[in-house]
Amino acid sequence: MIRYPCLQPGTTVGVTAPSSGVDERLHDLVRKATGRLEEKGYRVVYGETVWTQEKAKSAPAAVRAAELNAFLQDNRVGLIFPPWGGELLIEIVDRIDYAAMQPKWILGYSDMSVLLLAVTLVTGIATAHGANLIDARGEYADETTAMWETVLATPTGASVRQFSSKLYQKEWSHEHPSPCVFHLTEPTAWLTVSVNEVHIRGRLLGGCIDVIRHLIGTPYGDVPSFQRQFIHGEPIIWYLENCELNVADLRRSLVQMKLAGWFRHCSGILFGRSGVNKPVEGYEAIDVYRELEVELGVPVVYDIDCGHVPPQMTFINGAVAEVQVATGEATMVQVFKP
Template identity: 50%
Template sequence: MIQYPTLDEHAVIGVTAPSSGLPERMHHYLDDIRKRFEDSYEIIIKPSVLTQDKVRSTDSNIRAKELNELFTDDQTSLIIPPFGGELALEIINKIEYDQLKPKWLLGYSDISTVLLAITLKTGIATAHGTNIVDLRGRYSDETTAMWSKVLNTKVNEEVVQYSSEFYQSKWNHSQPSESIFNLDTQTEWKSVNAEAVTIEGRLLGGCVDVINHLIGTPYGDVKAFREKYIKDEPVIWYLENCEVSTVEFRRILVQMQYAGWFDNCSGILFGRTPVTTDTNSYTIKDVYQDTADDLQIPIIYDIDCGHMPPQITFINGAYGIVEYSDGKGKVTQKFI
């Protein structure tokens, strides 16, 4: 069975950097974060958060040690990295999976490598959603703010989230809004063949740029996860593409198919992607259509997930019911 962490009132949040840390010019973000959370959570900042060199916060052994410490102490209830990065993969073999206590780990982008590996190896639910740097504003938009309600959901309860009204079409880090994001474009979920869709199954996913590197390793054994933790239940994959080309995106999805990751898959959700260029006229929509044709499953795309915020908080391992029609979406997650 899936193990769902619990988030206590006035919980302690541990901030560590399994991938990238904050360069000195961003250290003032921590003051904003402490101020934002001072009435609700205690914040513990690990040293890796304050360092960054050659695309990493620090040495992989230190990054892994900090994460292991937060997962095994008696104080921390929730772990949120500052943001993603490039080389979280370097710590995957240094995580002490058999020692981890059920605690929430929340993040996305490169952090999704760690999220997925932990859930597949241990059956502990992990949370794909916002990072802590993007929670430093005076308030959060309605979609982003749901992270707290989702992580406060108890075992045998359910939580419902809806598609956003607007999303951010491009980053402007020098001019953040009071909620950090500049939500400037109307959200419209879509489905291949433009049909209304309802999908049910266990949720798994992350950023395709990085999670594909778990394929063929002991940390990406989806078959073993199915057999041990969810038996014969179908899987809904939620996936987002940060920056890979359309043809590389297609190659990754085909590799996932060959590796058995899409066996007993009831549908795929694709997040909005900033990748808009085609490759010799091969487009993102072609990728979605080819995948739907190959797998003969429903596909919903341009959902609230990934590098074009805001983001729905998806729980790896939770039982999901995803409903789409007329450009809108509803995600129900059951902690069963």
């Protein structure tokens, strides 16, 4: 049984940095994002880790874990919204008091997906893969990114519909800041490997493959047990995005996931757009997708709105999803089924 938090108007947002904090030169980005949330009626409280960054982390693992646990156990906090991802969240997965945490939303992506996936697999509490706090600093948000509030406010038992974006951002242009934050210039197309139309249904799980793969073989990455205990054997739709891996490393990671049983009773796989799918000796990402579709016998969709090439939909780990893709456009309905 999956438990879903529900975002309430005026809730308290807890900002902590369980991975990377924010260098002093960029503190203004946090303040701008905070201002936008406060304009929407939220109350924002900070942890000390947000304001520091040294040696690829906001603070030592014990400090980050203690602060995160405090937010997780505080029933006044309804949403944990880290500034962004980072590199070393894996250091604290064994320091989280999963039994004591109160059901509440955790929202983010990149290195944050380690925390999101571990929490859902261990506790059955739904988590949200989507925007980071820093992404909320714009005067307004594009339609795809802005859906995080609507999705997180969906009650248990209800459903929420999202659509693929019309445009995506090809490259960052920090020297030309815009009111929308993202510079959306390229036409979006969700692509399929072997058929023109795809319809997939299953429970969502996923994140940044670079980092969630490191949960394999640990007590925090036991997907088969999650299937038995929390979703009673229902099929899984995996959504995955690649931040830094070349194509061969992407393939190795997917094979490891398969060998670990992560793709057992899988109904489909969705891959986010990536700017780093570097070929190896002519071996390209599309080759990986084709091989995976044949090996698993399930549809594979790629270039979806997920990950480091914005904008991105809000994916709820544990929710039932119905995904339809045709002629480059997609609809995803998520049902908050216990």
